[in-house]
Amino acid sequence: MPDIVLTTLNAKFIHAAFGLRYLFANLGELQPRAVIAEFDINLRPLDIAEALLAREPRIIGFGIYIWNVAQTTEVIAAIKRVRPEIKIILGGPEVSYETEEQKIVQLADHVITGEADLKFAEVCRVLLERRAPSRQVPDGENVRAMPEAGVPLLKIIAAELPDFSRIALPYDYYTDADIAHRIVYVEASRGCPFTCEFCLSSLDIPVRQAPLDKFLAAMQKLLDRGLKQFKFVDRTFNLNIAASKAILEFFRARYQPGMFFHFELVPDRLPDELRAVIVKFPPGALQFEVGIQTFNPEVGALISRRQNYERLADNFNFLRKETSVHIHADLIVGLPGETLESFAAGFDKLIALGPQEIQVGILKRLRGTPIFRHDAEWQMIYNTHPAYEILQNKLIDFATMQRLRRFARYWDLVGNSGNFVATTPLIWTGFGVPPSGGNGEQARNTSTQPAEAGTPNASPFHSFLRFSDWLYARIGRTDSIALARLMELLFEFLTRELALDAKLVAETFWRDCQRTGRRDAPNFLKEFLPAENWPVIRDRDRSLPKRQSRHLAA
Helix, strand or coil: CCCEEEEEEECCCCECCHHHHHHHHCCHHHHHHEEEEEEECCCCHHHHHHHHHCCCCCEEEEECCCCCHHHHHHHHHHHHHHCCCCEEEEECHHHCCCCCCCHHHHHCCEEEECCCCCHHHHHHHHHHHCCCCEEEEEECCEEEEEECCCCCCCCEEECCCCCHHHCCCCHHHCCHHHHHHCEEEECCEECCCCCCCCCHHHHCCCCEECCHHHHHHHHHHHHHCCCCEEEECCCCCCCCHHHHHHHHHHHHHCCCCCCEEEEEECCCCCCHHHHHHHCCCCCCCEEEEEEEECCCHHHHHHCCCCCCHHHHHHHHHHHHHHCCCEEEEEEEECCCCCCHHHHHHHHHHHHHHCCCEEEEEECECCCCCHHHHHCCCCCCEECCCCCCEEEECCCCCHHHHHHHHHHHHHHHHHHHCCCCCCCCCHHHHCCCCCCCCCCCHHHHCCCCCCCCCCCCCCCHHHHHHHHHHHHHHHHCCCCCCCHHHHHHHHHHHHHHHCCCCHHHHHHHHHHHHHHCCCCCCCHHHHCCCCHHHCCCCCCCCCCCCHHHHHHHCC
């Protein structure tokens, strides 16, 4: 039986715990005495506790995140009731800040705050060998513990910021099953030079780069094992232009059909040397997550976010017109100083820039972030339970915030999913000219009220908010909506609420059905379509992630 179990509750089975593999890779001589045991949050806490206790460990290390802290608290409480002698060590962003008030911290024996890649092994050595905590002394590629007598092992242990060059990389500890069936995470750098007050990454200064040769050698091994989908978790992949260019060129030279690479980019930083590499990738190979968060410069200044909107727009135009990159762009609802109309204007500008996906996120008050400094002035009220989302503030009341939550959910189902690429714009354009959005020319409608949904120059935001309100009034829920049912409801809204021509709407729906590989027309469309149009005429690329492949087929 192992002495050490490294565990966490993932949000979904498909997610492989990156942090656990880093800890395991850096256990040194303790590695043969340790195992990784992953679970997901859909399992019952008592069943997880039972599985962990069955391994009879002396130490259990838990990775604690915003999505699993509630369930993990229950797991640890059960373990401590049954086997109080087992040492519980916590780590992760959810327990790295504001630790004193947390029940899960009270239950644990030790908490390692910060990056625990090396510190976890040191604490385990102390606990297993009953010796005092130590200073770290380099020993080749490893770090060994040097005892210092008489120093107590504290409950809250702050990890020193590790030198990236001294950390053993974790990629050998992805199993063949991980590579075949799960999302595999990689990172070429850590940290973020920006200070956006809502984000934990703003606390990770300085940015540190993994040794490039060592990193690329590890990527080659993953390629040799058959991995085709890489998700980079670097917060600012394109900050170090030389390194990001080298990584992109590395993967471009080894590209095989079905490969897919996800990167998070700084939106206003895309120089010519990166553009020259990006254009060489084939359709479906690249996804860029671009965090915009707000188009309001005054709001950006309030939250210490710097952004060049002119360069951002130019980069979007390049990506949409000259490449086949799939763009996933982020906006945040509820930022201090952001009114509903300000957010609406930003959403409309982003629609005009044309990303395939817009993630509408609700502001979270993450532990340790300085966003709390605005609480009094902007009357920021957050949920006290994970995920700590904003409930209301000075400018957006609770009822409106609830409408925006539903907007975000329905937008993901309709606008982002790739199932309605041709149909979604009908909500705000009808069969007229799309709004210009990003350059202010949309204001040809001089009324103080938004243009009517389904007409040229209508606001995409206000039009979709109308659909969102209608849909919620119609079905009273935001989840467990079958695709076929959603299609019928969207058709009903377009043809009855907006009075668009049913035959033209049906033809648009059918184009979306064909793109996504549907084998025949849904029954509710058949009366509007000639029978000879029913057979599908194309299929999507099934080697890529589903959502991205549906957008690619557009």
